[in-house]
Amino acid sequence: MTVRVADVAERAGVSISTVSYVLTGKRPISARTRERVQRAIDELGYRPNAGARAIRTGTTDIIGMVIPVAPDVRADIQMRFVLAVLQQARSYGKNVLLLTSEGGMDEVRNLTTSAAVDGLVAMEIQVHDPRVPVLSALSRPAVLIGTPADPRELPHVDFDFAEAGAMCARYLLDLGHHDIGYLGQSQQAFDREAGYAVRARDGALSQLSAAGCRNAFAPVEPGPAGPTQALESLLSANPDTTGLIVYNEHALPHLLRRLGELGMRVPADMSVVTICPEDEATSLVPPISGVTLPAAELGSLAVDQLMEILHGEVPHPVLLRPALTPRGSAGPPPRSPRTRRRRAET
Amino acid sequence: MTVRVADVAERAGVSISTVSYVLTGKRPISARTRERVQRAIDELGYRPNAGARAIRTGTTDIIGMVIPVAPDVRADIQMRFVLAVLQQARSYGKNVLLLTSEGGMDEVRNLTTSAAVDGLVAMEIQVHDPRVPVLSALSRPAVLIGTPADPRELPHVDFDFAEAGAMCARYLLDLGHHDIGYLGQSQQAFDREAGYAVRARDGALSQLSAAGCRNAFAPVEPGPAGPTQALESLLSANPDTTGLIVYNEHALPHLLRRLGELGMRVPADMSVVTICPEDEATSLVPPISGVTLPAAELGSLAVDQLMEILHGEVPHPVLLRPALTPRGSAGPPPRSPRTRRRRAET
DNA sequence: TTGAAAGCGTTACCAT
């Protein structure tokens, strides 16, 4: 039924170990022998048994990817990370086992202790993440996508969300805006201190405060009403708001619709900048200026870093620098705020 | 370094086999012995080595999930299937290895032949899918999410997309519409004959034709312009169109915005029904009536079916029946088509 | 109710 090395060896007329060495390439084999073995392998359709190999080498060529299933995490954003990790893993000949951290880290611990995975990549890291101490106590390396409070705790790759937020703020400030609102992730995300959510907000708000400018912040709840409510909250805190920083992919379409309903044109009456993946920003009407979230790159780098560690190297921490791409959704503030408000209220 | 059964046995003062039997529960163990062994396991933090177990039992407790990476497949829809499969697999104590079928099925074949997975779930099945013969030739069972041309080829679970399309059509027909357009998936999806895309469209269009009603079809390309162009194409084919069937999640927000720009109110001037996951439909403004796509249920059922097969049972094919939920986005057609068109053209 | 020992299919050390 199942083809083993012994079958290949017999057919090729060589010893078992020779077949193994042909497979691993760990010692020189004469061209003729290799060719004969290869033919036997092809003819028999032989593939080395994964379990047997794992037990000998202590390696499974499987990377575990720990994803949370928080209901407020946008599935498509999450999928970008997963696909990037998957693709990069495959480029190293590794496979990806998908793991949920809901219901505790027991499953992750089990799979690691049972040597089912060579290493781990974990995403959606919180500033004080209870999973981080668990991960660093494991016998296999783990790389975080995101930065925990103590950055020395585990190797990680991240995007400079604080600078991304600050960059959005400076962009609007440089355009002459003085009344700027920040629409962020859901309250839940802030409650659990999701790194990206808090750092982007703090980066933006501290930049705005430093410029002595009036500013307000509102989280955006999931659901169609969330963006509308959040916008309302910002406008009632400061009716003269002329610029919005939006870091919430779900919010953007609803926000733009709502602005339209209020008679506010983008960017004539309201400037909008965002932090989100490039294609999300360009697929909106109008396209939204902003900082590109390099989801795929982060996933890819996390795998690179894990592979370095597995090869015994000491990885360099990675913090990707943001860049802002203008797409025409932000301009100078309107001359007369009152005019704008009056029109909006009609 | 690594804790083995022998360590547990020694600590508990029993034999290796006793420890193993405590673990597998395959033979009666006295309460006292079991307790002692369990304590030793806990104290040592022992977990059975996955590779060693796999080599003995011929089972890895890993399910492979084959996903395509077609650029026109909505990532968030795909993620629903993946998460559902993941969650259901875990309820059986199984783990999920994520596999891409881009670049051929070699990887899938390798992992199966090397006994790395116990079985497979494959999604995004095309009517004539080159992956299906590969999957049915494997030594491990595979369950499809979707129906191939020859349904006997492999076990599968599916949603009755033809009936879903027909149901949308009948709903609009019953409301009195006679001029109905169908906005479908991307041309790519139709080119590769993605099961859901072609069956939903054919189900809807044949129902419309049977009712002797004028109808038109347009695929919707990805990108912000796609929905607008598709709508234009439908309206130029039949300017009197009063009802739209939309099976393209990406299209809905842009479509609604465009209808607004054209001065067409939903449902007063244009009725809209859709096939999509429930939360997508309810998170739109206005909420869109339509058939709920049971993505999570399909993923879950696929795993159930795979588990049945792995337990030696013969699975029953599953074809979920659609149901239409009214949400107010469809109503009777406007009295005078001309009036509507004139207003729209202003 | 428990123990001893024979494999499972591979890799890699020690030979030749």
Next chain:
DNA sequence: ATGGTAACGCTTTCAA
């Protein structure tokens, strides 16, 4: 350049 064989950690048959 190639071959024999011990070992990896576990499950399970055979014995007691």
